[in-house]
Structures are given as structure tokens and as C-alpha cells.
Amino acid sequence: MLGGFELTDATDVPELGSFLFTVRDMHGEHDEAILVRCADPEAAPPEGAVLDSVEADDADGDDDSSEPLAVEAWINRCPHEDQRLDRGQGAAMRDGQVICPKHGSMFDSCSGYCDNGEAKGTNLVPLDLEIEDGVVYLTDDDYRLVGAGGIDDDDDGPSSTSHIGF
Numbered sequence: 422m423l424g425g426f427e428l429t430d431a432t433d434v435p436e437l438g439s440f441l442f443t444v445r446d447m448h449g450e451h452d453e454a455i456l457v458r459c460a461d462p463e464a465a466p467p468e469g470a471v472l473d474s475v476e477a478d479d480a481d482g483d484d485d486s487s488e489p490l491a492v493e494a495w496i497n498r499c500p501h502e503d504q505r506l507d508r509g510q511g512a513a514m515r516d517g518q519v520i521c522p523k524h525g526s527m528f529d530s531c532s533g534y535c536d537n538g539e540a541k542g543t544n545l546v547p548l549d550l551e552i553e554d555g556v557v558y559l560t561d562d563d564y565r566l567v568g569a570g571g572i573d574d575d576d577d578g579p580s581s582t583s584h585i586g587f
């Protein structure tokens with residue numbers, strides 16, 4: 422088993438949308454992050470980003486379901502302004518890009534880069550992750566997993582299920 426924090430099964434990351442979770446940084450501050458599917462596993466990630474993939478489930482035995490299922494993790498915040506990309510119902514996505522709900526800039530789900538609109542020239546903040554046996558692990562030295570869900574999802578904060586896998 423990998424060192425790190427178990428997040429979820431890679432197949433739980435929606436094809437259109439995102440898996441929202443909460444992390445704590447080295448200063449003890451909570452932040453939200455999202456897992457999204459990466460539409461183009463061949464895309465070159467920016468320095469520091471990690472491209473992880475797992476073979477998709479082949480429930481029906483068809484060859485077409487053996488495409489690698491890649492996911493990426495990003496801090497849930499548009500770099501243009503302090504705007505959550507996933508506001509609790511999943512981030513809006515189209516054509517392999519995450520759409521900022523405030524001004525509509527679109528970020529490549531694989532690289533995090535934006536080449537359009539108000540946020541043009543910026544990049545989402547990546548988190549390191551790895552996949553083993555179809556399970557996504559947060560392996561970023563700068564963040565610890567607090568739990569699934571957003572910071573304000575309920576009065577008790579995000580769930581703090583036992584994801585520690587060191």
C-alpha cells in the first residue's frame with residue numbers, strides 16, 4: 422500500500438464534475454481541493470503536477486473500456502479571484518476543461534492551465550496524488566487529508582474518516 426492518504430476509488434470521480442475534499446496545509450489552514458478526470462492522458466503536465474492513471478473497470482468485457490482512467494487534483498480555487506470552482510455540486514466541466522463559475526475561464530483538467538478569459542495565463546494549484554489498485558491517494562508533502570466534502574458542507578466540517586495510510 423502506498424504512503425499517503427486514501428481519498429476514494431478513481432472510478433468515483435465523475436466524468437463531468439468533480440470529487441470535492443478538504444485538506445490542511447503545513448500551517449494548519451484548511452483548504453478545499455477537487456479531483457477531476459483528465460481527458461487527455463498524453464497531455465504534458467506542468468512541472469510539479471502528477472499525472473496518474475488506472476485502468477478503468479471493464480464490467481462488460483469490451484476492449485473499449487480499457488482506456489486509462491486518469492485523474493488530477495487541484496486546489497478548489499480560481500487563480501483569477503477567490504472563487505470556488507466546485508461550490509458543492511461538482512465543478513462545471515466541458516471538453517476536458519474545468520469552468521470557473523464567476524467569469525467563465527476554462528482550465529485544462531490535465532495541466533490546470535488556462536489560456537482564455539479573465540484567468541488567461543494562470544494555472545490551478547496542483548496536489549500530488551498516486552493511484553494504486555484503483556484507489557486514489559493524496560501523496561503531497563504539503564497537505565494532509567481532512568476528509569471528503571467541502572469545508573462548509575455541514576456544521577461538523579468535513580468528515581474525518583480514517584484515511585491515513587502511512
Ligand code: FES
Nearest residue numbers: 499501502521524
Ligand atoms: S474568478 Fe475565475 S475567471 Fe474570474
